[in-house]
Amino acid sequence: MASARTLRRSDPAKRRSFARAPAVNLALNTGWTWIFFTAKRPWAALAEIAVLEASVIDLAGRARQVDPVSAALLRPYGAWVAFAAALNAELARRNS
16 A cells, blocks of 8 residues: 555655565575474574665655655554564573
8 A cells, every 4th residue: 555655646756666665575584484394494584584674764764755654554564563572582582
């Protein structure tokens, strides 16, 4: 929703730059899922989810430049990734 809204409202140069950010974020999200659940490597998943959280922050920053509402729509996603990171960290710690 936030990505589509931002893409509709941006000029072509910002649109191309912004369009890569959700794709990278989606790839990181998929990567974390695979590392954590399939590979069962919680420490590697923790490192990956830290990069994912940075990607969410970057995505929100890019969205804010074009449409503040889009950036606000990404806040719950950022909070969810931070919560998942905390759970991931605790699970990795307990399984060490």
